[in-house]
Amino acid sequence: MALRSHSGHPRRQAASRRNRGTREKNSGGSRRCAVLAILTASGRLARNLPTHRRRAVAGSSRRGYVLSTFGPVGLFLVVAVVFPVVPLVLSRFLAPHRPNPTKLEPYESGMVTIGPTHVQFPIRYYLYALMFVIFDVEVIYLFPWALVYDKLPIAPAVEMALFIGLVLVGFAYAWRKRAFEWQ
Numbered sequence: 001m002a003l004r005s006h007s008g009h010p011r012r013q014a015a016s017r018r019n020r021g022t023r024e025k026n027s028g029g030s031r032r033c034a035v036l037a038i039l040t041a042s043g044r045l046a047r048n049l050p051t052h053r054r055r056a057v058a059g060s061s062r063r064g065y066v067l068s069t070f071g072p073v074g075l076f077l078v079v080a081v082v083f084p085v086v087p088l089v090l091s092r093f094l095a096p097h098r099p100n101p102t103k104l105e106p107y108e109s110g111m112v113t114i115g116p117t118h119v120q121f122p123i124r125y126y127l128y129a130l131m132f133v134i135f136d137v138e139v140i141y142l143f144p145w146a147l148v149y150d151k152l153p154i155a156p157a158v159e160m161a162l163f164i165g166l167v168l169v170g171f172a173y174a175w176r177k178r179a180f181e182w183q
Contacts, residue, residue, distance in 0.1 A: 127179055138167050 145152075145160050174180065 131174060131179065134170065135167070138163075 141163070142160070145156065149157065149160075
């Protein structure tokens with residue numbers, strides 16, 4: 001009976017003894033595990049992490065590999081779906097169902113509504129909201145570019161100049177139509 005070491009199976013021990021000489025002779029590392037460099041969450045570079053060897057056994061599947069790779073993503077998706085759905089389902093089954101016409105009335109600061117509930121806002125308000133959205137998106141688009149503009153080649157600078165030019169044309173049009181004046 002063969003003695004078992006930390007490697008477990010006697011065949012593995014024999015294969016390890018046979019390959020020990022070839023590993024020492026072959027300095028190129030063809031029998032070694034590939035080395036993977038990973039950028040960790042803290043931003044440091046983790047080196048010399050051995051990758052898993054793939055089995056060359058007939059009929060073996062990569063199910064374990066796929067599960068270990070995409071398992072956290074799948075778990076995140078399941079939690080992202082279950083977390084909001086469970087409270088909704090529980091409230092539907094556990095909440096008392098007592099229909100009441102007061103529950104269907106519009107709520108206005110705890111007071112009884114005065115006048116019509118549905119009031120149409122002036123169109124000028126929508127114009128201000130639309131201009132805010134346009135210029136807000138411009139600022140969001142400009143911010144990352146402004147952080148690295150001195151390190152970029154000329155092409156992104158030309159593209160950004162065209163973008164700013166188009167936005168300024170829209171700004172001049174709104175100015176000419178007196179869209180910025182409140183009446």
